[in-house]
Amino acid sequence: MAQQKKHITKNQHFVPQFFQRFFSYENNGKTIGMFNTKLNIFKNQVPISSQLSSVYLYDLDGNLENWLSQHEADSAPIFREMWEKEKLPTTQSKDHSKMLHFMVVLDLRNPIHFKILNNLEQKLPNTKSKISEGNVSTDDMVSKLKEYQTYQGKLKSLQSAQLLVSDLLDLKYKLIKNTTSNPFIISDNPIVLYNQFLEKRNWTIGSQRDFGLKGLQLFLPLNDSYMLAVYDPNIYKLGTKKQQVVAIDDKNSIDQLNLLQFLNSESTVNFSHRASKHYINTLYERSKKYKKANDPSINVYKMNVPKEYYNLTAQMIEMGASDLNIKLSVQKLNFISKSSTIKLKSLNDQYRKNVKFKGYTYIVYKFTPIDEKS
Template sequence: MDEKIGKTKIQHFVPQFFQRYFSFNNNGKTIGMFNVNNNVFIPSAPIRTQLCGDYLYGKSGDLETWLSELETKSAPIFRAMWENEQLPKYESITQLEMLHFLIVLDLRNPIRFNLLQDFEKLIKNTKSSITGNNVPTDLVTVFKELQSERGKIKSLISAVEIVPNVIDLKYKLLKNVTEKPFIISDNPLAIYNQFLEKRKWNFVSQRGYGSMGLQMFLPLNDKYMLLVYDADVYKVGNKKETVVELNHLESINQLNILQFLNSTDTINFNHRASEHYIKTLYEKSLRYKKANEAFVNIHRIDDGKGGVKPLEEAIEVGVTDMKINLVVQKINFLSKSVGIKLNDSFAQLRKGVKMNDINVYKKTTAANSGLAN
């Protein structure tokens, strides 16, 4: 057991194989780093020390071993994207493996674990709009369990169950032909939703995996980015092309700013990113609110007669989204998307999706809120 612990002490939440796609001068060993908190730019830092933590997935090594096996299987899929401009075929095993990797990459990030701690604290201090007392804290037990090693294992391994709910999404490669490179962060899968942003939808989160209008942006190296998107809402390039060239510098800048807003504190890049460019992007990113901040709100429940139900309320548990009024060259709304109507549900789901995994709701009544005591 001690030998196993020693081998897995440094546990990367962004795989080293993925970081190597952005390595300095393609050396496969070092990567550029900018620390957002202290404004420090380092052109070349060891990949082994980047985007990792000690025993992040526990000391048993079981989850780290499982993640390593997933990475070994996934690496050729993503390398083929930027090396050969080759995407998985639709309705193939490779497509499922690609989507599985994306979901795990999102769920394994420390931001997810930190949000659970924040939710726990917020729930404990949230007051009922009906009684004025604290709301029930049974959700705290759930949050605590998810933070444990057992909870992390269960969450990540069950990610495969989410894949059927994103298999409807289409995907293309965005090819950056400008002089500025794509960059990544300590949370590189940037999940956005231009559609719900435009509709000013503000409940819980616009980026649940089942959300209507979902977009996932994942930089693959300095020149290529994978875009996974809701094809019932967006048109990306021409219908037949799987690789869409972007020569509009402002589009590249906006996509890079998403990495700043989605990050905790670290931006990474290769030799093509100058200190001036990274710091300029950082300054621009300060205009916007960062994503991934936890919040808890209390809502009264409509009684359908113009009033509210006197003894019921709903607890909204969510995270802040990135909202920069994103406009990217060759990503456009389909004309039919104008006619899409939003319903009165908290979650605006795509057709065929039966879950909204990223969001948590709790409906409380007089009995469990303490009003009946």
């Protein structure tokens, strides 16, 4: 008996179609509004099947794509209930973990991550050393970055995303209910990681968007009226203590949250029928005043080495990407008073307690014998 041929999806979505349907035109579940920021093209309706996807983005054999499809099927009911019933998962429940897992995977599966890795791979060989003449020895790092971009590397990365969930269970989460006439929008990179705390401190050591950082905030629009906000409760408060749903009637706050979608995107924002061409163009023009996120960078710092290692010098090579910094100010989202007493003196001070994994900044320590320096 002939073996049945395995179906492999060619057009692989990096923002799930179920999620895009939450923003569909007049809730038809088939089309969505689109604005291309690079071509300056606005369309009221385009097929969801054609949006936020790429040919064989994840694999050629269907294994990772099938894993993602099952992951999406498990997650979809949780997110639909948020905006349909204003219902959030119970803290520390299975659905709480599933919610966080979906958010981590949504972040890590985005093509922007693969682009960052590729750009870092290209930049590394030309990176100048701070402790010796010439370039940093980067062969081992380049090979590692290449590995992360393979189909097998993507599979390994996304399937291990569950490990990051434990680092996020200490964060609080609420719904923001948009009661203004300006609708929430999404983009080709819809989950926004922000950090008002480190932004206010002018913190420049590493990324401000690592999953384990103090002051972390995650904003994920759910449809044109609701947004999921996940945040560090030791730094911020959102609404009152008892509120799970926080209504915002300030248009400027909504516009700022939408502005983050433009700045976090690669080339596309999407929206429901409630977003006019004028509104989208206004946000687009406003976004030009700020630096976009996800611009790859490599920094090299000379380090102090203990005297007993007299024959060594050391450098720290930091690989990361630009942060979102717009001096965000959102109605009913405020710093708690004790956050002002937190001291930041070192790299470790920026992380929340018991954090195991860091999400965005790759830090490599290089030790070089003095007699090998040029």
